[in-house]
Amino acid sequence: MSKKTEFIEIYQTYIKRDGAKDFLDYLCSNKSDFFTAPASTRFHGSYPEGLVEHSINVYHCLKDYLSRNRVKDMYGMDYDDETIALVALLHDVCKINVYKTSYRNKKVNGEWQQVPYYEFEDEMPYGHGEKSVYMISPFMKLTREEAFAIRYHMGFSNEDPARNVGYTFEHFPLAFALSTADMEATYFVDGKE
Template identity: 65%
Template sequence: MNDKLRFLKIYKEKIKRPGSEKLLHFLENQSDFFTAPASTRFHGAYKGGLVEHSLQVYDCLCDYLERRRVQDIYELAYSEESIAIVSLLHDLCKCDVYKTEMRNKKIDGVWQQVPTYVFDDPLPYGHGEKSVYMISGYMRLTREEAFAIRYHMGFSSSEPPNQVGKAFEMFPLALALSTADMEATYFLEQIKKHEEIKDE
């Protein structure tokens, strides 16, 4: 099953909130969500990288929340719908912001024109807050879901550390989502790169 089909399956099975169908219609028919990269050059910088990363974050968040310590000591428990919403949609802000330009790159000692992603945001409303804004145009988020998405970049964002820490204290789902996002970005992406290098 490819990433788009898997995303659609999880979304349709787990997310039943009023407005979710209209949001899914937007993703499929009015945005580049399923073909967009996840970044210009850091992680998922290729066609389909955004949906792939979103699914990786979903898997990482599910795994995190299934840990015995998380359940028994931290007592974190969230509905399957909330888990799907925050993980699958946390980077909705990356829709329609990556364009392709030709750039010069030296390959085997020869300069060549190669396609490169560049960031060009027609709605510069921030990162996590923009995802919350976009989702809220279609369906309501709980306060914890909104804060989780808003602060999913954690301490790697440009937010004051004390503000991020306060959000994590108040809304543990924000910390869980941030952990899942970092795991997907820094572990799963690196594993994939190493596997690709081995296959060459």
């Protein structure tokens, strides 16, 4: 099964709220490179379809994290399937249409060759998590916890003041869980170029 097919299957199975179909139509349209884009310029998923693969990996990591007895019983984290799918699959939609293929010289087997690489070129530099929330919101209503989870999924690795991240993790535990799943997928599951 292709990554696009797997993504669409998970999305359509769990995300049912008003506007979900319209947002999926946008992701599948020629206005979006979501299913062909890399997840980064040179780190995790820095290859075609890396973004959709990363999104699916985050979904599976989040499902696994939230299924743990300790997480449910001690931390009280209990979210429905729609919320889990929505925040995991859509947390990085801010990366749509921002990676451009360029070429540089690289020595390969002793000879200089033109090799492709990705450049980051964001025509709507609205931040990272907040841009994803901004892009989803015209299509679907997010709960406050979903919006905070997507907004702060980068955790302490973003440029936000630590007190904002700490406050968010304390008051919106889904943000902590999504950040944990994102880091797990990034550093242990996603492929490298």
